[in-house]
Ligand SMILES: Nc1nc2c(ncn2[C@@H]2O[C@H](COP(=O)(O)OP(=O)(O)O)[C@@H](O)[C@H]2O)c(=O)[nH]1
């Protein structure tokens with residue numbers, strides 16, 4: 004590895020697939036076949052440092068692995084397999100990753116056929132002019148329908164069936180052929196080692212010793228350890244403290260040159276300074292123009308995150324700061340709520356991103372959280388002509404102060420057997436969506452009674468996708484439909500804030516933004532649920548849902564009348580006292596809303612209500 | 614040496630009732646002689662010359678013991694302790710286990726108060742509860758007891774049965790009043806986990822108990838009994854004036870008592886003690902000539918003592934005096950709790966005493982827990 008390889012023997016590629024179609028399994032098989040794992044012993048030192056990092060609780064997933072492959076012609080090839088984030092929430096990251104590749108292996112499950120994310124991934128890959136190698140995976144399964152999937156690939160994607168590889172990532176069947184085809188079909192990197200450095204950052208992570216480690220694809224030029232470098236968009240200078248590649252552990256080398264995929268340790272303190280999509284060049288005599296297409300990923304989904312125990316606020320702040328070091332698209336602002344106390348309004352790329360962050364906060368930092376209903380960011384013009392961006396429903400202006408509202412819309416693409424078109428049309432209508440387009444994919448791969456497989460395209464407000472839409476989609480299609488979505492822009496909206504009042508006190512955490520015609524239905528559901536979960540108090544508790552001062556639903560929780568202990572036999576006073584102590588402890592665990600004591604679980608039940 | 618109250622637990626029943634969560638065993642009647650012997654041994658061991666002002670045979674079903682066995686126990690008590698001449702001596706009896714001769718024998722040996730576990734005067738309800746007697750049997754038991762010379766009779770009744778209407782309850786209570794008892798104890802049915810009836814309700818074979826209806830039933834009873842001249846002297850107890858149960862009053866007034874037998878509790882020298890709840894352990898220990906280990910031995914510190922005095926004292930309808938709390942300015946220390954509960958209409962203040970209101974009697978737990986001290990370590 005000391006002497007730079009001929010650029011002609013390098014291939015930079017990724018694997019793209021709908022979730023569960025076999026991307027990870029195939030990657031493992033490729034690593035195994037090329038023996039990349041064994042090359043770990045050249046990197047003993049690096050392994051040691053990895054162990055240190057593991058002790059500090061940081062696990063670094065290799066985002067790019069160098070595979071050494073000896074071709075059929077006897078030539079030594081360097082295949083760089085670059086990992087793409089697997090979900091639409093991270094579509095901007097996916098797009099940046101694809102920009103670092105020259106080709107892509109498109110994996111389609113032989114039992115499932117083309118799914119919504121298959122298409123989204125293919126379109127992305129096409130936009131980046133990648134050479135795509137379609138493969139049908141899981142052909143070992145008896146339920147595989149290879150013929151029908153080949154039809155779909157021809158019909159929908161327009162590839163010749165002769166160009167589609169059939170394989171089983173599980174058994175390894177067909178995988179050696181795939182390696183041959185990668186070398187044959189994917190072009191070697193273009194670019195010029197003699198020109199000024201231009202390298203694309205396609206991922207990064209924070210390391211407390213080395214600072215931000217940036218993952219690079221070098222387009223032009225070269226990087227030597229110690230080079231002074233510059234981030235062209237952010238105008239930040241730094242030094243290449245270490246230069247290397249992954250195999251899959253970090254292996255330092257002296258130099259990376261155009262066409263290579265590797266990393267540099269930058270010493271920067273925050274991933275926000277070193278954003279995915281930015282271009283790295285030399286600080287002196289650098290390139291004139293950055294690589295195209297930089298835009299920082301913007302949070303689209305917002306939710307309040309609060310510690311269950313007020314004492315944990317500082318711990319939560321530290322935990323969010325730590326996660327932010329590694330996650331440039333996670334935003335957070337302190338906020339406080341009369342009911343929930345001090346917490347943060349956080350911004351996420353999507354619901355999955357939100358789930359991942361909350362799970363990590365709870366699991367890695369041992370926090371217990373209250374997470375409010377996720378919402379979007381509204382652009383509001385007040386009657387006074389002021390422009391406002393609102394990400395917290397409780398700050399939504401009163402109806403009289405709003406001149407206009409805009410909210411984000413998405414285009415959604417659903418792939419389903421035609422049998423479910425009717426129920427799905429209904430569903431989308433209920434969630435305020437509108438129909439755009441239907442496309443037949445070819446013969447059914449799931450048996451005649453399901454009908455043909457179709458792709459349906461709709462548009463809908465992102466807001467209405469954030470509640471129970473996905474679960475409903477799955478249940479109304481018996482699990483067959485797959486979904487993909489893409490942000491399209493802001494549109495004018497007619498919306499109101501629905502408040503919930505418990506004992507005449509507005510519970511900010513329960514406020515939500517909805518179309519006025521849904522106010523009654525949503526208000527009723529929330530009021531009924533609260534009536535069910537709030538225990539009876541010593542006084543009557545009115546629960547109301549209101550838009551401004553107009554009450555749209557109401558229920559009363561009657562005052563509690565009876566709470567007495569039964570017969571005390573034989574002077575067992577202690578048992579009675581223990582029961583009272585339990586009651587007293589129970590009261591302490593409650594959240595109070597005004598004078599009303601609400602158990603935390605009840606509170607969470609209502610927050611979860613779609 | 615203080616006067617003490619003496620409780621004797623008889624943990625045998627012919628058949629377990631559907632709602633029972635007391636310490637009592639069915640099918641162990643062959644162990645009765647050994648148990649009586651063990652009980653007498655415990656009495657002898659725990660005696661220290663105390664004066665006994667009341668004796669209470671509770672259960673279980675004390676009336677499963679023969680008159681001779683009861684008499685033997687009483688003799689042991691009288692030998693080991695100084696029993697006051699005017700002592701109140703109560704025995705609980707199941708109406709299905711007594712006859713004329715038996716009751717006469719009890720009365721003759723000095724037992725002067727009879728507490729009958731009637732529970733309901735509706736045969737359908739009695740069957741639902743799994744009681745071994747009928748309504749007629751209960752009336753008959755009262756008649757026989759009167760004949761035997763008992764002039765101080767208590768009837769235990771249960772309200773708030775699954776599906777029991779307000780008028781069904783009024784009927785039971787009216788029939789009970791017609792039987793002319795000196796004392797009535799009314800208990801709301803509480804379904805403890807894992808009792809057969811609790812399971813039946815959980816499996817939805819029986820409707821759940823409606824707490825509002827139980828509240829209505831309780832208040833109906835308060836009205837009916839007041840009209841009939843019964844004094845409501847404790848949350849669950851009513852009596853003709855002067856017929857309050859002295860033994861039970863001792864519990865509410867935090868007076869010392871000694872409990873003997875399986876699972877019996879004692880309150881002696883500022884400690885709350887409990888005997889083992891295992892019949893086998895109890896029998897084995899005494900037959901082997903030693904005492905079984907206590908299941909509980911808890912010192913009641915000054916904070917807890919005050920809390921207990923308040924909580925137990927408030928059960929009494931005369932309430933508690935602000936003055937007679939030892940060593941503290943009661944009104945000052947609990948000003949916040951008293952004000953809150955007065956505001957909620959659960960406590961009232963007058964003549965230097967605080968007491969539960971009519972509404973407060975039904976919500977007494979809400980009042981009581983507020984007077985508990987913070988757990989140790991929280992100070
Ligand atoms: N039978 C069979 N199962 C496979 C094959 N490839 C992947 N799988 C299974 O499909 C599931 C999803 O695979 P995975 O690689 O995790 O999918 P990813 O979500 O695309 O990364 C796993 O349970 C795999 O074991 C295959 O060729 N044959």
Ligand code: SF4
Pocket residue numbers: 625626628629630632633634635637672673674707730
């Ligand atoms: S008689 Fe009393 S102690 Fe015996 S089983 Fe019935 S309820 Fe339980």
